[in-house]
Amino acid sequence: MRLIVHNMLTCNIKGVINKFPLRIEAEKVIKKEVDFNPDFLRHMLAKIEWKALVDGARSMGYTELPDHAPDTERVESDESFLKKFHHALLELHLEEGSLVCQETGRKFPVDKGVPNMVLREDEV
Amino acid sequence: MSSRPEFLAPPEIFYDDSEARKYTSSSRIVEIQARLSERALELLALPEDDVPRFLLDIGCGSGLSGETISENGHQWIGLDISASMLNVAVEREVEGDLLLGDMGQGLGIRPGVIDGAISISAVQWLCNADKSSHEPRLRLKAFFGSLYRCLSRGARAVFQVYPESIAQRELILRHALQAGFGGGLVVDYPHSTKKRKEFLVLTCGSVPTSINDGHKESGSDDDDDDSEDEENGMVCVSDRNRPRKKQRTNKKGKGREWVLRKKEQSRRKGNDVPADSKYTARKRKSRF
Numbered sequence A: 001m002r003l004i005v006h007n008m009l010t011c012n013i014k015g016v017i018n019k020f021p022l023r024i025e026a027e028k029v030i031k032k033e034v035d036f037n038p039d040f041l042r043h044m045l046a047k048i049e050w051k052a053l054v055d056g057a058r059s060m061g062y063t064e065l066p067d068h069a070p071d072t073e074r075v076e077s078d079e080s081f082l083k084k085f086h087h088a089l090l091e092l093h094l095e096e097g098s099l100v101c102q103e104t105g106r107k108f109p110v111d112k113g114v115p116n117m118v119l120r121e122d123e124v
Numbered sequence B: 001m002s003s004r005p006e007f008l009a010p011p012e013i014f015y016d017d018s019e020a021r022k023y024t025s026s027s028r029i030v031e032i033q034a035r036l037s038e039r040a041l042e043l044l045a046l047p048e049d050d051v052p053r054f055l056l057d058i059g060c061g062s063g064l065s066g067e068t069i070s071e072n073g074h075q076w077i078g079l080d081i082s083a084s085m086l087n088v089a090v091e092r093e094v095e096g097d098l099l100l101g102d103m104g105q106g107l108g109i110r111p112g113v114i115d116g117a118i119s120i121s122a123v124q125w126l127c128n129a130d131k132s133s134h135e136p137r138l139r140l141k142a143f144f145g146s147l148y149r150c151l152s153r154g155a156r157a158v159f160q161v162y163p164e165s166i167a168q169r170e171l172i173l174r175h176a177l178q179a180g181f182g183g184g185l186v187v188d189y190p191h192s193t194k195k196r197k198e199f200l201v202l203t204c205g206s207v208p209t210s211i212n213d214g215h216k217e218s219g220s221d222d223d224d225d226d227s228e229d230e231e232n233g234m235v236c237v238s239d240r241n242r243p244r245k246k247q248r249t250n251k252k253g254k255g256r257e258w259v260l261r262k263k264e265q266s267r268r269k270g271n272d273v274p275a276d277s278k279y280t281a282r283k284r285k286s287r288f
């Protein structure tokens, strides 16, 4: 699971209010190189919850992201920022670990990179 | 599909390790799913600005449909309830991110972040009650409601389905419309029992372009396989909700870069692919 997905995922348990973000407990993180595409990054930046990305990256051992995302106009020219954003968003994979709901403590295990988000019947 | 798998067992049981492998190693299935996915992507009518989009593949299975998304240069998340199917997808190193999840429980995705969704041969599963606690209506409602919320305004969702009956098609469509979607059914080859294919094309919020109701344009798809009478494919759209503007999405072909990428991908898979030359992806003269 990459952080682009983590940034979209919420806890879907019935009645939970504080659904996002899920806390990452990392046991194994791997890196895979992906083609750099500034257009896609700019497209995604508007959708990203920045703090969740920064915290998520930290819990996977990557601490280079700035605390605040630069303004959208400045992003155009800020190649060094885009490179970091690219790496955090698309190249880090949580291979083993868990995603933890902050409200209930429910753990969604991540196995071979695939989070198990299936709810028990009493959670639906 | 002669016997309907969704009547045999729940999906996570039916698609076990051996079925997942069988499914993915059948060249016939691979080809059909790729073709259906290609058509679904076309019906998504994403802006042709070469910016990759962030898409959802619902009931992604072993990644056959997702691969078509990757080949078209987009990023995707695949959701499936069968761990065995997802295992095959992991083994095949698909480019999308995978989630084990049950669409009938609703998608736990933040609002407005997804640029489009496809689902190939999967949604009919939702019409079954596989457990005593399963109420198809509630599951359809949870699914379409959550899908509507996570799509960005103007985005589309395209479902290729094999409805078992008219009643089932109506059930699916009704829940989609109740969730707020507009849109309707697109049928390719309506008069052929074998080739007939149904796509539910749903639009979310304001619609920038109208539903592409065109016949497939001849020669626009350059997969030079058995050129069966694709061109004669009939497409009809019944728009259920809003009056549709007569307007065609202008297809300007996929361009040389796309073709080169696709060829490279095919080479990596070990296929025999003609070398690139100045003729590659050159526009052909119109036929007559």
Ligand SMILES: C[S@@+](CC[C@H](N)C(=O)[O-])C[C@H]1O[C@@H](n2cnc3c(N)ncnc32)[C@H](O)[C@@H]1O
Residues within 6 Å of the ligand: B011, B012, B015, B033, B058, B059, B060, B061, B062, B063, B064, B065, B079, B080, B081, B082, B085, B101, B102, B103, B104, B119, B120, B121, B122, B125, B126
């Ligand atoms: C015929 S396969 C299609 C797979 C893939 N889309 C393709 O084109 O090859 C149908 C898939 O839908 C999945 N499916 C069925 N019910 C589901 C549910 N409730 N939630 C998620 N996936 C489901 C099955 O596990 C199976 O992998």
